[in-house]
Amino acid sequence: MKKEIHPDYHEITVVMTDGSERKTRSTMGKEGDVIKLDIDPLTHPAWTGQHRIVDSGGQVARFNKRFAGLGTK
Numbered sequence: 202m203k204k205e206i207h208p209d210y211h212e213i214t215v216v217m218t219d220g221s222e223r224k225t226r227s228t229m230g231k232e233g234d235v236i237k238l239d240i241d242p243l244t245h246p247a248w249t250g251q252h253r254i255v256d257s258g259g260q261v262a263r264f265n266k267r268f269a270g271l272g273t274k
Contacts, residue, residue, distance in 0.1 A: 215238065218243055
């Protein structure tokens with residue numbers, strides 16, 4: 202391996218959404234840094250099976266209002 206071309210590979214701590222911590226190795230940041238996750242396998246719909254609609258700025262409500270009569274005769 203060539204010297205001085207590879208990033209530093211060190212241990213960091215990952216904090217899951219439930220507060221539990223995991224130690225792993227990464228090239229991110231520096232030794233001892235902490236990553237706090239917003240989404241992980243404990244909360245992501247792909248793993249939990251619970252889907253919810255996040256309505257940012259009333260977009261879902263506007264869509265439902267605009268297309269409410271579509272498909273009905």
